[in-house]
Amino acid sequence: MPLSYKDVTTADLGPLLSASEMWQKMGDRFGELKGHYEKHVQRALANGNWQGLALAAHQNSATFTASEYAAAKTEALAVASLLKQAHTELSRLQKSVKDLVADAKAKDYKVDGSGKATYVGFDKLSAQEKQALQHDPDYPRAVADAQQKAQEWTDSIAKAVQTVDEADQSVRRALIRAAGFGGFNAHAEGDLAKAGAPGDSATKPDGWKITTTGPGIGFTATGSPSYGKEGRLKAYADLGHFTAQRSLTDGPADVSVTVDAYAGSRATANYGFSNKGISGAAEMSTGGRAMAEIREDSGHIPLYLRGEGFVGEEAGVSAKATKDEFGVGAKVFSGAKGGVAGGFEFAGIGIGGTAEGWAGSGVEGKFGYRKNDKTGKWKIGGEAGAAVPFGGALGVEITVDPHKFGKAVGHAADAIGAGSVKNAISNWL
Incomplete structure (x- = not known):
């Protein structure tokens, strides 16, 4: 389901950075494991003391295992990069929504939990000011203008929320593609703009x-x-x-x-x-x-x-x-x-x-x-x-x-x- 106004304004994006750091450490660790495996297993058993078909079979298997460590490193580092970029982009877009709401409130428009704006400027008037305004020939026009602008604020907020949702879907696509299928992804893309494109x-x-x-x-x-x-x-x-x-x-x-x-x-x-x-x-x-x-x-x-x-x-x-x-x-x-x-x-x-x-x-x-x-x-x-x-x-x-x-x-x-x-x-x- 698409993100709602409440989803966007209440989301805590901090865990994205924490997850990015963990994936970064995981990628670095996979790189270390690859080096240790090649040194202490793959090359150690190829010192000339072991010969024959069994060695050949083992070396083929070892080469595959080493490549899997390398692919795991690539995938983990790509995910780390994607999560970090996602935090930056989603934080920027979330701030845009909140800034838009703040601007609306500064101009006497109240925004409810669904993102709908309503003009409340008339509520700030005194009883005498309200009575005088209601007898003003331009009062119906003022009310209609306030309603129109309220709808414009509502539409602008909805559009900003949709932009956040589109970015969120982009992140989702990028992470799914980075994960790959049937093993670690040796070609995982760490650029969010490329990996998250809709097609x-x-x-x-x-x-x-x-x-x-x-x-x-x-x-x-x-x-x-x-x-x-x-x-x-x-x-x-x-x-x-x-x-x-x-x-x-x-x-x-x-x-x-x-x-x-x-x-x-x-x-x-x-x-x-x-x-x-x-x-x-x-x-x-x-x-x-x-x-x-x-x-x-x-x-x-x-x-x-x-x-x-x-x-x-x-x-x-x-x-x-x-x-x-x-x-x-x-x-x-x-x-x-x-x-x-x-x-x-x-x-x-x-x-x-x-x-x-x-x-x-x-x-x-x-x-x-x-x-x-x-x-x-x-x-x-x-x-x-x-x-x-x-x-x-x-x-x-x-x-x-x-x-x-x-x-x-x-x-x-x-x-x-x-x-x-x-x-x-x-x-x-």
């Missing part, structure tokens, strides 16, 4: 673009009254999200590869009612999913092949009707599923299919079409499936690219000399 995206020397996010937890609620009503709720507890992409260009070939994996829990709900149309959806899922896709887009008949897998629980319902999109769907599933999808495109029309195998219990059905505003493509698709306890699902996906289809028709018309047909179809598209 990492970089293009590797071999051409892969890698993006990672998480761990993370949060809740958001948004809404807009513009041109109708729209709103969205989202709660999540992400263990991690990994995406890798690469384009492989070799002569005339144009191949792209995408790998995506996610683990965690998410729940979303949204609604919309505006001049564009109506929509509503609610969905939750807990578990892990992965996808790998390869596409070849350079030839006359582009191809794609996609594999997907999911383990966990999911449920959802959705409906949407706008000028450029219509769709309905519902699903509930618990277990494991895996599937493949493939297809091709010819003359601007793509045809693909999906097939899934399910082990668990559930049912799913969906159908819809939509237009991509950026590309102008239309996509039509549907899927249905069920399992108790084994089963699966089949689906179809069709895309129509009016621009490519128009060009294909034009080329065909040129080939047979049907210019009037070409112009008529081109104008229609």
Whole structure:
């Protein structure tokens, strides 16, 4: 859960420094142990008096143990550095919140335990001053102005608290990453700005673009009254999200590869009612999913092949009707599923299919079409499936690219000399 105003203003950050000192001592001690182990165990037994396969096996094990001591030192010193930086940063941000509250109080605004500001300047007036003020024609305006400024103080305090929470989440991510998995982390990062970043995206020397996010937890609620009503709720507890992409260009070939994996829990709900149309959806899922896709887009008949897998629980319902999109769907599933999808495109029309195998219990059905505003493509698709306890699902996906289809028709018309047909179809598209 996000930090509250009370959490931020009452937190004792002193233990962070104490913990940092202990981790620093631990790191130094691991360094000493590594030196002692190498001198009194690893090198001492390699003095030439012991020979054979047993020595070789022991030295391999000893080398690994020494590297673990070194990794433990690196990890401990990184954690010590992160905790020290966390104390500095969180103390600074906590002081910013307290200074903001002090400024509000100095201007006669009281801040309660939740961070809400209320103007109390009128309470300091004498009875005669209050009576005179209430008969002043500008009194309603003064009250409204005080309420508006109180809301501005409340919003500023909430924003400052959110900044502290974001920094706290950054520290959490950094510490989790420094700890590593399956042993000590020999590459632990001690820079809070780098280790605590919400995600990492970089293009590797071999051409892969890698993006990672998480761990993370949060809740958001948004809404807009513009041109109708729209709103969205989202709660999540992400263990991690990994995406890798690469384009492989070799002569005339144009191949792209995408790998995506996610683990965690998410729940979303949204609604919309505006001049564009109506929509509503609610969905939750807990578990892990992965996808790998390869596409070849350079030839006359582009191809794609996609594999997907999911383990966990999911449920959802959705409906949407706008000028450029219509769709309905519902699903509930618990277990494991895996599937493949493939297809091709010819003359601007793509045809693909999906097939899934399910082990668990559930049912799913969906159908819809939509237009991509950026590309102008239309996509039509549907899927249905069920399992108790084994089963699966089949689906179809069709895309129509009016621009490519128009060009294909034009080329065909040129080939047979049907210019009037070409112009008529081109104008229609």
